[in-house]
Amino acid sequence: MWSFALRRALATLPTLLAVITVCYLLLHATPGGPFDGERVVSEAVLANLQAKYHLDKPLWQQYLLYLQALLQGDLGASFRYADWSVNELVAKALPVSLAVGATAMLLSLLLGVAAGILAALRQNTSVDHALMVLASAGHTLPSFVVGPLLVLVFAIGLRWFPAGGWSDFDPRYMVLPVALLVLINMATIARVMRGSLIEVLHSPFIRTAHAKGLPLRLVVIRHALKPALLPVVSLMGPLCISSITSALVTETVFSLPGLGRLIVNGAANRDYTLVLGLVVLITVIAVLLNLLVDLVYAWLDPKIRY
Amino acid sequence: MPGSTPRSAIEAAAALADAPAGRSLWSDAARRFRRNRAAVAGLALLVLVSLACVLLPLAWPHAFDDTDWNAMSQPPSLVGWHWFGTDDSGRDLLVRSMVGGRVSLTVGLLATLASCTLGVAWGAIAGFIGGRVDALMMRLVDMMYAVPYLLIAILLVTFLGRDFHLVVLTITAFSWMDMARVVRGQTLSLRNAEFVDAARAIGVPTGLIVLRHIVPNLMGVVVVYTTVTVPGVILTESVLSFLGLGIQEPMTSWGVLVRDGAAVMEASPWMLMFPAALLAVTLLALNFVGDGLRDALDPRER
Numbered sequence: 001m002w003s004f005a006l007r008r009a010l011a012t013l014p015t016l017l018a019v020i021t022v023c024y025l026l027l028h029a030t031p032g033g034p035f036d037g038e039r040v041v042s043e044a045v046l047a048n049l050q051a052k053y054h055l056d057k058p059l060w061q062q063y064l065l066y067l068q069a070l071l072q073g074d075l076g077a078s079f080r081y082a083d084w085s086v087n088e089l090v091a092k093a094l095p096v097s098l099a100v101g102a103t104a105m106l107l108s109l110l111l112g113v114a115a116g117i118l119a120a121l122r123q124n125t126s127v128d129h130a131l132m133v134l135a136s137a138g139h140t141l142p143s144f145v146v147g148p149l150l151v152l153v154f155a156i157g158l159r160w161f162p163a164g165g166w167s168d169f170d171p172r173y174m175v176l177p178v179a180l181l182v183l184i185n186m187a188t189i190a191r192v193m194r195g196s197l198i199e200v201l202h203s204p205f206i207r208t209a210h211a212k213g214l215p216l217r218l219v220v221i222r223h224a225l226k227p228a229l230l231p232v233v234s235l236m237g238p239l240c241i242s243s244i245t246s247a248l249v250t251e252t253v254f255s256l257p258g259l260g261r262l263i264v265n266g267a268a269n270r271d272y273t274l275v276l277g278l279v280v281l282i283t284v285i286a287v288l289l290n291l292l293v294d295l296v297y298a299w300l301d302p303k304i305r306y
Numbered sequence: 307m308p309g310s311t312p313r314s315a316i317e318a319a320a321a322l323a324d325a326p327a328g329r330s331l332w333s334d335a336a337r338r339f340r341r342n343r344a345a346v347a348g349l350a351l352l353v354l355v356s357l358a359c360v361l362l363p364l365a366w367p368h369a370f371d372d373t374d375w376n377a378m379s380q381p382p383s384l385v386g387w388h389w390f391g392t393d394d395s396g397r398d399l400l401v402r403s404m405v406g407g408r409v410s411l412t413v414g415l416l417a418t419l420a421s422c423t424l425g426v427a428w429g430a431i432a433g434f435i436g437g438r439v440d441a442l443m444m445r446l447v448d449m450m451y452a453v454p455y456l457l458i459a460i461l462l463v464t465f466l467g468r469d470f471h472l473v474v475l476t477i478t479a480f481s482w483m484d485m486a487r488v489v490r491g492q493t494l495s496l497r498n499a500e501f502v503d504a505a506r507a508i509g510v511p512t513g514l515i516v517l518r519h520i521v522p523n524l525m526g527v528v529v530v531y532t533t534v535t536v537p538g539v540i541l542t543e544s545v546l547s548f549l550g551l552g553i554q555e556p557m558t559s560w561g562v563l564v565r566d567g568a569a570v571m572e573a574s575p576w577m578l579m580f581p582a583a584l585l586a587v588t589l590l591a592l593n594f595v596g597d598g599l600r601d602a603l604d605p606r607e608r
């Protein structure tokens with residue numbers, strides 16, 4: 001197990017390095033650097049600025065210095081927000097994204113697995129069909145269509161929740177964004193869970209469990225659930241990646257001051273350094289989450305860690 | 307290959323391979339597809355939407371960027387040819403939706419074409435050569451999967467500007483991996499198939515084996531995965547545009563229209579409803595067609 005974990009962990013390094021390198025080179029290939037703006041500055045000031053940001057050194061040295069700063073956790077300075085470093089902006093935005101994202105992920109796992117079990121046990125009944133139609137809708141309807149519709153119905157129509165914004169982790173502001181994320185993720189989880197549970201329920205060891213007289217509830221909980229959950233676990237990796245996409249949309253729809261909003265605004269303002277820092281940070285988070293999912297999967301299913 | 311004997315042998319082998327089926331893969335698939343009502347309905351809807359997007363703006367009394375100062379933010383009505391209503395500068399929403407649809411569908415088609423070409427080539431080369439090259443090429447695909455593509459798209463758009471071609475290129479760059487994986491898997495199993503061994507044994511040159519035996523057998527999965535790619539690609543374009551990072555004014559796309567509609571939905575909900583409904587219906591139809599094609603063409607199903 002440990003050697004497998006180590007091998008998998010090492011395999012993520014090239015990915016991370018590739019992303020960081022490509023992003024960094026893109027930043028440098030972009031015409032119009034931070035310091036050749038409209039303001040005319042004296043030669044000496046310019047030289048000072050260039051020395052401070054290592055622009056007087058060759059590109060490979062700049063790159064190594066950037067990597068060194070990254071390793072120390074320094075994402076650089078924002079190009080637009082004068083008094084803010086990217087780290088400070090992230091420190092303000094990350095808890096918001098984390099609160100909404102983690103709540104949504106937990107809820108969609110619980111509800112998705114429950115819906116999948118229900119649909120599998122009631123296969124080909126109206127309950128099953130209704131759940132699967134709902135799941136298809138959640139699967140195909142784009143989040144940025146469903147989001148505004150939720151606002152239209154629950155915020156503008158019924159006035160149950162605020163239409164957007166954020167107020168210091170007030171749960172009322174979290175309901176609609178979390179609901180949107182849950183609707184999207186739950187659909188995928190429920191479909192996979194239903195399929196895999198149906199498959200497991202047809203296997204011989206389940207027939208044995210039935211044959212020795214276990215009630216259905218125990219057959220499902222003790223025997224069928226664990227193997228049926230494996231595909232759901234392997235789904236979590238891609239789901240984490242797509243959740244980042246959904247987070248961008250959700251935070252835009254509900255104007256939450258999270259990482260997604262920060263990066264979208266940064267892109268609109270052409271805040272190069274902020275976007276670069278955030279892309280690197282979020283990619284690292286995504287790759288690490290993927291690694292975690294892989295390790296959990298290997299821990300659950302010994303066939304994987306050859 | 308000199309002489310005529312091998313050539314006729316190939317033809318004989320080919321004829322033999324085709325003979326027992328009775329009908330070809332494609333006519334068989336067409337029959338299965340026609341029996342799938344959801345898929346046929348989806349296809350009809352798609353044709354309808356595409357025709358409307360192409361033809362309606364030509365015949366409609368308003369142009370997509372015409373401002374009508376007498377009809378600003380007007381709700382849908384049959385009077386004055388504003389069936390979907392107008393936006394806050396009096397532009398007709400119906401014609402804007404159709405022109406937006408043109409852009410969304412064009413991006414969808416172009417990016418799908420490009421990404422599928424890349425995916426097929428990548429997968430086929432990796433699968434056919436095998437060994438280290440294969441391992442290296444597939445490692446890159448794995449790497450691409452781990453990267454949240456929308457972020458890289460945002461990065462590209464930030465640095466290089468918002469341009470139609472760039473949007474297509476960006477979407478292409480992150481939608482070819484599924485195709486590459488599937489095609490590689492299929493090529494790998496075909497390479498070791500008995501009929502390929504047989505062809506090799508009677509002396510068919512490699513190029514001809516690829517053309518005659520590998521490619522035709524790949525067509526099924528390629529068609530299926532191409533249709534699966536289209537809705538994903540259209541969705542990506544819409545998300546980019548919705549975030550304000552895709553197609554720019556005065557040009558429009560469904561994503562832009564949904565974004566504009568969401569901004570004014572309290573006062574003029576039709577601005578959100580019509581483009582959102584068009585996009586949702588198109589995506590659903592594409593999914594139905596994709597599912598129908600998969601059921602019709604997937605050899606494992608029979």
